Structures are given as C-alpha cells and as structure tokens.
Amino acid sequence: MTQLLLLAVTAVGLLAAIPADSLKDPREVHLRNLRQLTTGGKxxxxxxxxxxxxxxxxxxxxxxxxxxxxxxxxxxRRLKRISTGHGRTTCAYFLPDGRLLYATTHLADTACPPPPERTAGYVWPIYATYDIVIADTATGAILQRLTMTDGYDAEATVSPRGDRIVFTSARDGDLELYSCNLDGSDLRRLTFTPGYDGGAFFSFDGTEIVYRAHHPTGAELEEYRELLRRQLVRPNHMELFVMNADGTNIRQITRNGAANFAPFFHPDGRRIIFSSNLHDPTRRTFSLYIINKDGTGLKRITYGAAFDGFPMFSPDGKKLLFCSSRGAHRPGEFNIFIADWVDEPDTSPDNPR
Incomplete structure (x- = not known):
C-alpha cells in the first residue's frame, strides 16, 4: 500500500500547493491568491x-x-488513491460522514474500457458498465454498491442537507436525472424530456438542482438516440436548467447555443457559476462564467486558458476550486487550482489585484 501511495503521489504530481498568480489573467478580478494543487497528467x-x-x-x-x-x-497534501486501480472511474463526491461516492466500470470488467471510436467525431463515452459505489476513504474498501441496473449510472452528487443524492442514469433508455436517499432507497425520476440531462448539483439549501441538458428534436434526436445505442453522446450543445429538488418547476437558464456545462450554485442561492465556450466562435476554448439563476447578469470570470472548467465554491463561499489547462507543459494536461473568491472586486486603476 505504501508503494502504491508513493507511485500515486509521484504520478499526480504535487505534495503541496504552488502559488500560481503568475498564471492569472489581469481580467480575472474575482480570483485572488491562485494556487496550483496538481501537476502533470489529466x-x-x-x-x-x-x-x-x-x-x-x-x-x-x-x-x-x-x-x-x-x-x-x-x-x-495528504494525497491518497481511493479507487481500486481497475477499470475506469469518474464523478467522485463526498458524503457528509466523509465516505466517498464514485462511478466505476471495474465491477463488470477490471480492464480499462476502450476509448470512443474516432469516426464518431468529438463524443463522450457513456459506458453501460458504470455503476455508483460508496467507498471508505480510510481504506479504499467499497462499502456499498448503489446501482445495479443495466446501463450508465454516474454523475452522482449529494445535497448539502446530507439527505439526497442526484445522479444520471440510462436505466429507462434515455439519459435522465434521478434522486435517492443516501442508501439508494426512495428512487425518484426527476426529468422526462428526450435528450441528455446530467451534471446535476444541489443548491446549498438543498431546495433546487442545477444541471445541463440537450433536448434535440427531429433528425438531431434520431442521431442522439443512435449515438446513445453505441454508448456515446455528442456534447456540442448544452444549456443550463434549474428545477426544484423534487423535479418540479423546471426553468431554462441559458439560451446561447454553446456548450455550457459544470454548473454550480453560489452559496447565496441566486447565482450559478459554470463553464462555457460561448465566447469562442470556433467553440474550442472554455472559460468560467457566472449568471443569475433567472438568466440575467451573465459575467465572464476567467480568461486566457484554453480550458477552465468544473468550478465549485467552498461551503463558506470564500474559495473557488476549478480545473484548468493554464500552465500546462504538454497538450491534454489539466490541473486543479484553488483561489480566494472576491465577490465584489475593486476594479479601480490603482488596485494592484
């Protein structure tokens, strides 16, 4: 176990955060004291x-x-691998007691599943062998298997109330959102529109859920269904939605035709931070934006990097965590960054930021 941990530390990179304000664009006035937490790999x-x-x-x-x-x-610091090292894993999230949710394919096959076929263009794999488990962070042991249905089960996150899980599943033939108790009981389907509903997160008071979705129609819907039969989705167009935690009162937040994903509520419950390529006519670069949950007040937060994504506010709202390609030493490298969040920055000319 000690050798495995040392290998993991060496592979992921850092043993302590590195100051990274030199990688911060001057226009990123909401970020201060930027630190890089990993280096190398994805x-x-x-x-x-x-x-x-x-x-x-x-x-x-x-x-x-x-x-x-x-x-x-x-x-x-205190870096530790929790998953088994077999199969492919994704979408980890803490439970209130420190145990960890994540999705894994290794219960069906310990081998790494093949990447998507390149002939399909840019697509995401939706492996039918993904299932959600709960692991002990002290030992890495899997304590419970939450899903056992055929088809994709992943993208699980937990309400800050500590009572419900929301996740994406293809169990009914489409990619829809479901919620359940922490032990997997009281399963409820939340979305019903054809298309990909996923990447859901609760508001800090647990009363609402924000998520990304694409609801194609006509020939585009048939293409979506054909790709899904091949365990693929094409994430070129995704808009943001908010609904009540029970699936009622669904409202569309963005309507820009871009790929908007990884939405997360600000602790004030009024704003949502997310990643989007809406600024790029080529749709190849992603930056962070923040928007009011009624769709007003769109503001760009990050600049310069080819990719900024997966933002999350700390429970007290003082820190912003995100993934970025800034400072990468080779193509395809992404690292984790943390910064102090400045809610009302001083943008006067004499402010050194």
Missing amino acids: NAEAYFSFAGDMLCFQSSPAGSACDQIFIMDTAG
Whole structure:
C-alpha cells in the first residue's frame, strides 16, 4: 500500500500547493491568491468535502490508461488513491460522514474500457458498465454498491442537507436525472424530456438542482438516440436548467447555443457559476462564467486558458476550486487550482489585484 501511495503521489504530481498568480489573467478580478494543487497528467472534477478541508478528484496520471479517484487536502497534501486501480472511474463526491461516492466500470470488467471510436467525431463515452459505489476513504474498501441496473449510472452528487443524492442514469433508455436517499432507497425520476440531462448539483439549501441538458428534436434526436445505442453522446450543445429538488418547476437558464456545462450554485442561492465556450466562435476554448439563476447578469470570470472548467465554491463561499489547462507543459494536461473568491472586486486603476 505504501508503494502504491508513493507511485500515486509521484504520478499526480504535487505534495503541496504552488502559488500560481503568475498564471492569472489581469481580467480575472474575482480570483485572488491562485494556487496550483496538481501537476502533470489529466486531473479534473475536484470537489470539496462537507467540512471544506478535503478534496476528491479524478486523475489519469501520465502513462495511465484510465482515470482513478484520489483525495487530498486543500493545500495539495495528504494525497491518497481511493479507487481500486481497475477499470475506469469518474464523478467522485463526498458524503457528509466523509465516505466517498464514485462511478466505476471495474465491477463488470477490471480492464480499462476502450476509448470512443474516432469516426464518431468529438463524443463522450457513456459506458453501460458504470455503476455508483460508496467507498471508505480510510481504506479504499467499497462499502456499498448503489446501482445495479443495466446501463450508465454516474454523475452522482449529494445535497448539502446530507439527505439526497442526484445522479444520471440510462436505466429507462434515455439519459435522465434521478434522486435517492443516501442508501439508494426512495428512487425518484426527476426529468422526462428526450435528450441528455446530467451534471446535476444541489443548491446549498438543498431546495433546487442545477444541471445541463440537450433536448434535440427531429433528425438531431434520431442521431442522439443512435449515438446513445453505441454508448456515446455528442456534447456540442448544452444549456443550463434549474428545477426544484423534487423535479418540479423546471426553468431554462441559458439560451446561447454553446456548450455550457459544470454548473454550480453560489452559496447565496441566486447565482450559478459554470463553464462555457460561448465566447469562442470556433467553440474550442472554455472559460468560467457566472449568471443569475433567472438568466440575467451573465459575467465572464476567467480568461486566457484554453480550458477552465468544473468550478465549485467552498461551503463558506470564500474559495473557488476549478480545473484548468493554464500552465500546462504538454497538450491534454489539466490541473486543479484553488483561489480566494472576491465577490465584489475593486476594479479601480490603482488596485494592484
């Protein structure tokens, strides 16, 4: 176990955060004291624990074929692999007691599943062998398997109330959102419109859910269904939606025709931070934006990097966690960054920021 941990630390990179304000664009006035928590490989989907002192994330270190799940503290220390090292894993999220949810394919096959076929263009794999498990962060042992149905089960997150899980599943033939108790009981389907509903997060008071969705019609719907039969989706167009935690009162927030994803509520419950390529006519670069949940007040937060995504506010709203390609040493490298969040920045000319 000690050797495995040392290998994991070496592969993911850092043992402590590195100051990274030199990688911050001057226009990023909402960010201060930027620190880089990982270096090398592909590191993404980092999320705070309920106490705000630990982070979970997925990483595909250099030379690794498949993502695995890790935890570390908010200074980039106490790094530990939690997943088994088999199959492909994704979408980790802490439970209130410190246990960890994540999706894994290794229960069906310990081998790494093949990447998507290139003939389909840019697509995401929706592996039917993904199932959601609960793991002990002390030992890495899987304590419970939450899903056992045929088809994709992943993208699970937990209400800050500590009572419900929301996740994406293809169990009924389409990619829809479902919620359940922490032990998997009281399963409820929340969305019913054909298309991909996913990437859901609760508001801090647990009363609402924000998510991304694409609801094609006509020939585009048939293409979506054909790709889904091949366990693929094409994420070129995704808009943001908000609904009540029970699935009622669904409202569309964005209507820009871009790829908007990874939405997360600000602790004030009024604003949503997310990643989008809406600024780029080529649709190849992604930055962070914030918007009111009624669709007004859109504001760009990050600039310069080819990719900024997966933003999450700390429980007290003082920190912003995100994944970025800034400072990467090679194509395809993504690292995890944390910054102090400045809600009302001083933009006067004499402010050094």
